[in-house]
Structures are given as C-alpha cells and as structure tokens.
Amino acid sequence: MTTILDPTDERKPVVRQITPRAGALTGTVGLLDIRKPRGNVLLDELERQLTTAVPGITVKRYSKPTFTKPCPDDLRREIAGEVDYVVEALAD
C-alpha cells in the first residue's frame, strides 16, 4: 500500500464518494453478469423481482467475457451509455 500526503487544505474528505442517489427508480437498469457460475440465476431472479416491483423500468443484460479479468473498456462504455443504473452480480 502506498501512503501519500494530502496536498489540499483538507476541507473535503478524501474518500471514494458514492454516486448521488436519485431517490426513485426509473429508466433502464443494466444487469451485469461477471460470468461466475450461477450469476445468471441470481440476475434472472433479480430481473423478475425488479420488473414486478417497478413495472415501468427497462432491464438490459450484459456479460463480461470472464470474471477473471477487468471489464473491457468497450463494454464499460456501452453500459455507461445505455443504462441509468447497473447491478453487477457476483455469484458461485
């Protein structure tokens, strides 16, 4: 682990901030299968529950080529351009 010293006046916390929450679920939800075994089972159920609970939303499904490697840039860009939310499923 590398430690660095804060170059700022330290008025803001240096942490990874979570994206602001919208407060409502509308638009398109992406479900990303990272290709761990049975990830599809988890996401099938999640899709079923989401579309039942929030009828207006659209669900798009994506898969990484393999869970062993980071998501390819093209796929990341494709997802970012097409959905409002993304759920990434880890399974086994």
Add this chain to the structure above:
Amino acid sequence: MTETKPSFSLKSLSGDTHTFPGDGPHLVVFVKEDCETCNTAAPVVEALHKAYGEKLRVLMPGQSGADNAALKERHGLMFPILDDTSCKTSFDWDIEIVPSVFWIDANGRVRSHFEGFVREEWERLSADLARSLDVPQAQIDWASLPAWRPGCGSKHLYPEIYDKLRASAEGSVIQARRIDIAPADDVIEFMFDQGFSDGLPLVPPTPERVLRMLEGTHRPAQDLVATVPPNMGEATVEKIAINAVMAGCKPEYMPVVIAALEAVCTDAFNIHGVTATTMGAAPVIVVNGPIRDRIGMNKGLCALGSGNRANATIGRALRLIVGNVGGGKPGGVERSTLGNPMKYTMCFAENEERSPWPPLHVERGFKKEDSVVTVFAMTGGPVHIVDQESRKPEQVAGSIGLGLEGVFLPKLRNLPIDALLVVCPEHIDTLMSEGDYTKDRLRARIQEVTRRPLSEMVADETSGAGIPKATAEKMGAGKLKTEVPKFAGPEYIHIVVAGSDAGKFSSAFHGWATGEIGSQSVSRKIDLG
C-alpha cells in the same frame, strides 16, 4: 550509564511475541544477517546465552527478514531472533552500527553499550555479566576471535527506509492528512481522480519524499507562508513541500517556490483575480540573483521553455498550490474562457550576465547579490518580436515597440497594462552597438514608435472596440488629433534579458488589468536561511 531504552514487541522466527522490557536483566543485540561482523559476534552471543541464559534474557532483533533464519541456523542460536525487518525498533533505539549491543539491568537501565566487534569490549562484557549475575564466566576462546572488526551501518539508516521511519515516527514534522491508497489502485490514477492534478501526471507525495523536500528550506514545516485564495487555504511549508514534490521539484527549489507563493498571495498581486478572470491570466515568475545558477535554472537557450527541471517545476508547483491549497480549479473559481498554457508553468531566470543593464531585481531596489523572485500576471505570450534585419539601435528598438502593438488589440493605446519584454542577446548587441542604450531609452522608443492619434482608436466598422463614436463626437476633431502611445506610462513596460546568443528574436508577455483593481507585479527576496 542511566539511560533507558524504548519498549518493543517483536515476533520471533517461530511466531511468538517477545516484549521488551521483560523481567530481569537483558542482553539485546541488533544484527543484520549479511554483516560479517554480526556473524563474528553471533557465536559469542550464543556462548553468553549458554553461560548466563538462566539469569539473563538474550534477545536479538534481526533486520534481515527471512534471512534472519539463515543467521540462526548458521550459528545454532538458541535464543530468540526477533523480526525487526521494518527497522522500527532499530530506529527507536537510535543505533547506527550493527552489531549493536545493550546490556540492560533489571531496572531497565543501560549498563553497557557498544557497537561492532572490539574483542576487549566483548570480553569485558562477559566478565561483567558473570560478576553481576554471580555465575561462572562463559568459556569462550577469545584468542581465536579477531581483535577488532568494524560493524556495518544499521539497515534503518538506508535513505529509503530512514525517511519512511522518520516520517511515521512520533513527533514527526509531518502533520498533513495521510491518504492510504489501496494496492489495487494505481497511485497516479488515484491522484487524477481526486482532482490533485493540473492535467499532467504527478509525483506521489509520499511522506519520505515530503521530508526530503522539507530539507530544502530552513523554515519549520508548520510555518504558515500564506493564505491562498480563493478558499483562503493555509499554505504551510509542509503543504508547499507536498505540492512541490508532486510538481517534480528538487528540495533546493523550495525557497524559490515559497517566495513565489508569498509574492502572488499579496493584495497587490491579487492571485484571486488572476485565477478567476475569464481573460485567462497566469503568474509569470522571473528569478534573479545567485540562486539561479545554484539550482541550475535556465536563463539562456530555451529559457522560456522547455527542458529545464527548475524552470518547469517551480512554476508548476506554484500553480498546484493555488489549485490544491487555494482551491482555484478550472470550472470552479478559475473561469478562463480559453485558458492559457502558462497556467501549467511559466518561470525563467534573467540572463543577468548577458545584460548591459541593472537586472530586474536591482532595478526594483534589491541588492545584486540578493536572490529574488518577481511575479507578473500575464494573459498572453511569449509573443515573439522578429527583426533579423535592423542594424541600428533605434531601428531594433523601434521594432520592439511595434512588436508590442498587439497587447490587447493593436488599435487600443494609452493602456494602463503591463508588458514584460524579454530582450534577446543579439538584439541587446544591436542596441548597444553605438554606445549605452538604457532601459529608459528603450521604453521611450517603444512609446515613441507606437504613438497614434486618438482618432485611430475610435470604434468603426472594422472594429467596434475603442472610443465609442458618441464619445469621439463629443471630444471633437482637435482632441482626436492628440497622439497617445501604446502604454499609459513607461512604468508599465518591464524589461529583462534572456535567451541564447544566436537568434534575433525577442519576446513579450502581455499583461492583464494592472493597478489596484487588477494585478501589480511583486518582487520577494528569497529566504535562503
């Protein structure tokens, strides 16, 4: 000897934790596996342990990680070899040489301490221990051992380890918030993500690098140098050092960076306005005096960029401090329409040795032997003034004047706006070819050749800038015949010399609003302690 030593808790090779101080007297011997002298001493320590071990706790902090096991095996050591791979205990005990031997009595007082291998010292230790513990002396064939062998430097004094230990020690001068970056994160990318960068990669400001940077100045780390607009962030020497590390500075540049920051954070310079203006101003730093050569600044070929570390990183450090400590970031308070490459860095040294004139800092009241920074708020430049044909002083001075017509807009004159003129050596030679040609004469010539009647400044179909038509009508034809020069006064024309001997190309930086509502150039003596 009444000294006591700091406590520690270290793991042995078998994973047991051994704490100092424990009960009774101790023999603590710091070693490094690849040190010849430690290998001479290790069997002696084993013999002492064998003879006195029942009444004496023998501990051997080893600095060599996994290789500590090799030392144990090589000499059949039966006492605990403790893992001081981080060298923190060696640092806390403030040793210099290994082996480093401490005999500590039951009250925690150091009875004896020595380093390396001086046979007499070890022999005396053995005798003293036997007497003190009231046991028979250890059987050691002293004659077979060398009379004297120097020890090795303790591993904790290796620069890369020592600075890290110093930075994390209690009472360290480092007080800035520490940010731990997860191993999976790329440090450079992390710093981009946090918004610390000017758009170029940064050197990670690790505590040890910052400590080394702090050695470049005599000023204490927590000295407040300036409050930096727009957020009025407090720029301590430490915060300046952090940003100087990120910019790529060497420690010896620190005094220049500090002086430059003091200069821009004055009311006169007004770094808030310089940062915020949509016109896109940036500080231009000129360095004068002996420090130029001492830190290897460029004043000659390519002085205005690029390729010189001091020039490049001093200017960059200043900009990073304004952005990070002051919070002046593009899109926030920094509102420049187009921006300006000088916002990355703009710093150079005056070529005093090639100048016939008093250097800038002397002109501004400092002694020649002083080292001084002068900051100007500039929106444009360097804009080259090309004249390869003039052979007479008045001609080349005239060309320089005409080259300044472009400040703001050629038709605008009588401007209370600064210009920083950088005269190249070949133009200097032409100016001086018929005798002394002073800076004031050059200023006067610039004003002379740029004089035009006010009528040329009136707004028209070619350009709506200048004197509004209605105002011009009120002024009348007589008044409009009045000729005015480019600058409202010669004092707005600042002149320095820089560049190499070949090439008839001078250059000019064009200013921003000058005066109380804008920015006035400021000089600061560099504090070299």
